[in-house]
Amino acid sequence: MEFRNRDIISIKDFTKDEILYVLKTAKKLESRPNPSLMKGRVMASLFFEPSTRTRLSFESAMTRLGGQVIGFSEPGNTSLKKGETLWDTIKMAEQYADVIVMRHPVEGAARLAAEASGVPIINGGDGANQHPTQTLLDLYTIQKAKGKIDGLNIGFLGDLKYGRTVHSLSTALTHFNSTLYLISPEALKMPESYTEELDRKKVKYHEESDLMKVIGKLDVLYATRIQKERFPDPMEYKKYAGVYKLDKSMLPHFKPTLKIMHPLPRVDEIHPELDNTPHALYFEQAGNGITVRQALLALVTGRIK
Amino acid sequence: MTGKTLKISAIMDGTVIDHISAANTFRVAEILNIKGSANVVTVGMNLESKSLGKKGLIKIGGRFLTKQEVDTIALFAPEASINIIKNFEVTKKFRVEVPDTINGIIKCANPNCITNAERTKTNFHVLDKNPLKIKCHYCERVIGKENIELI
Numbered sequence: 001m002e003f004r005n006r007d008i009i010s011i012k013d014f015t016k017d018e019i020l021y022v023l024k025t026a027k028k029l030e031s032r033p034n035p036s037l038m039k040g041r042v043m044a045s046l047f048f049e050p051s052t053r054t055r056l057s058f059e060s061a062m063t064r065l066g067g068q069v070i071g072f073s074e075p076g077n078t079s080l081k082k083g084e085t086l087w088d089t090i091k092m093a094e095q096y097a098d099v100i101v102m103r104h105p106v107e108g109a110a111r112l113a114a115e116a117s118g119v120p121i122i123n124g125g126d127g128a129n130q131h132p133t134q135t136l137l138d139l140y141t142i143q144k145a146k147g148k149i150d151g152l153n154i155g156f157l158g159d160l161k162y163g164r165t166v167h168s169l170s171t172a173l174t175h176f177n178s179t180l181y182l183i184s185p186e187a188l189k190m191p192e193s194y195t196e197e198l199d200r201k202k203v204k205y206h207e208e209s210d211l212m213k214v215i216g217k218l219d220v221l222y223a224t225r226i227q228k229e230r231f232p233d234p235m236e237y238k239k240y241a242g243v244y245k246l247d248k249s250m251l252p253h254f255k256p257t258l259k260i261m262h263p264l265p266r267v268d269e270i271h272p273e274l275d276n277t278p279h280a281l282y283f284e285q286a287g288n289g290i291t292v293r294q295a296l297l298a299l300v301t302g303r304i305k
Numbered sequence: 306m307t308g309k310t311l312k313i314s315a316i317m318d319g320t321v322i323d324h325i326s327a328a329n330t331f332r333v334a335e336i337l338n339i340k341g342s343a344n345v346v347t348v349g350m351n352l353e354s355k356s357l358g359k360k361g362l363i364k365i366g367g368r369f370l371t372k373q374e375v376d377t378i379a380l381f382a383p384e385a386s387i388n389i390i391k392n393f394e395v396t397k398k399f400r401v402e403v404p405d406t407i408n409g410i411i412k413c414a415n416p417n418c419i420t421n422a423e424r425t426k427t428n429f430h431v432l433d434k435n436p437l438k439i440k441c442h443y444c445e446r447v448i449g450k451e452n453i454e455l456i
């Protein structure tokens with residue numbers, strides 16, 4: 001499969017085989033680490049919007065493969081403030097690097113950057129739109145923990161209306177044969193455009209607001225933060241903020257093999273007392289992000305075929 | 306239609322846009338910018354039509370439409386048909402058709418789309434032709450008929 005020079009912009013650009021290929025490559029890299037795979041290669045890390053987590057993950061991935069990282073972590077001290085277009089910034093960066101990782105607050109920025117750039121672009125998030133490496137690391141995490149992505153009962157919990165990660169993951173899961181449980185308050189339900197997609201692809205799903213009704217069925221529970229920024233009225237936020245809290249009192253209801261995931265950062269959706277139980281998968285999930293990003297960096301630069 | 310009516314608005318060479326549903330007639334006139342044109346233009350409104358009830362019709366003398374103009378009409382008046390008139394005769398007749406991709410012409414309805422932030426040509430993939438539903442190539446926003454706006 002040819003990934004060399006390919007841009008990683010949207011999970012929607014991936015076929016099932018391509019997804020599985022990335023996961024397979026990640027698995028190989030994890031079992032046989034290669035600390036000089038990216039030696040002599042440079043990754044530009046262009047964060048037009050700050051994101052500590054994603055940036056550190058990519059930079060760590062590149063560094064651990066022996067590559068170099070250049071870039072900026074916020075637009076503050078760059079020429080952007082002086083009104084340089086994204087197009088021109090990318091045209092400059094492609095001269096300096098073998099691969100460009102970028103995050104940008106404006107939707108569609110990564111797709112446009114890919115048109116400007118001769119070197120591959122990896123989208124580390126474009127506004128509310130896409131964050132494909134998060135989705136791939138989520139899939140990798142499920143596959144690694146469960147040995148498969150098919151035949152599972154996967155719950156999404158929290159803000160399903162605005163949560164970009166659950167939207168992309170649900171899109172990706174249409175390639176697989178699992179059943180989805182969409183658990184949210186009525187006001188934060190999964191948008192129809194996504195449930196229509198599930199219908200169209202004949203994915204089984206249930207919408208539910210009461211977590212306790214379905215908790216015992218789940219193999220994977222993907223919890224998300226209910227974001228304060230989404231609510232103009234702080235009272236509204238208060239109403240939803242604490243509706244779902246996973247803690248030790250729920251342990252008797254969990255399947256013994258239940259794995260809890262979370263894109264992090266968490267607020268109070270998952271009590272730290274669960275961190276040391278076998279259910280907690282969220283920190284390992286963050287670690288898997290490094291592996292999956294290593295695989296992508298190596299694939300798009302042609303260092304792995 | 307009587308010969309007399311035809312004569313009044315007859316054109317030697319040009320284009321007749323027919324079967325525009327009544328509500329869209331002004332929109333089509335706007336798309337073609339007939340206000341700013343020096344050509345002879347006849348706009349008919351609320352004419353009888355078997356298929357549409359009331360229809361609109363626009364005749365433009367001495368002008369043939371570009372593909373982009375025809376595509377644009379299709380977006381706002383998918384029922385319209387185009388007649389090419391040469392030497393007073395209809396020489397070609399076709400229904401407008403919504404293309405599979407739309408380059409330029411319309412604006413992305415997402416204010417936080419890169420095409421609205423940086424001057425880039427817009428590009429949309431048509432998901433449904435009737436009722437029209439399109440997806441921005443850049444921000445992936447799906448836009449329904451009611452939110453489609455000319456640049």
Ligand SMILES: Nc1ncnc2c1ncn2[C@@H]1O[C@H](COP(=O)(O)OP(=O)(O)O)[C@@H](O)[C@H]1O
Pocket residue numbers: 306311314315316317321323362364388390392393394395398
């Ligand atoms: N020489 C002309 N000048 C202006 N309009 C014309 C001319 N010839 C035909 N038309 C108009 O073009 C449309 C299509 O013409 P025609 O094919 O003859 O009729 P129809 O589509 O109703 O069968 C009609 O609205 C007719 O009035």
Ligand SMILES: [Zn+2]
Pocket residue numbers: 108413414415418419420441442443444445446
């Ligand atoms: Zn857009």
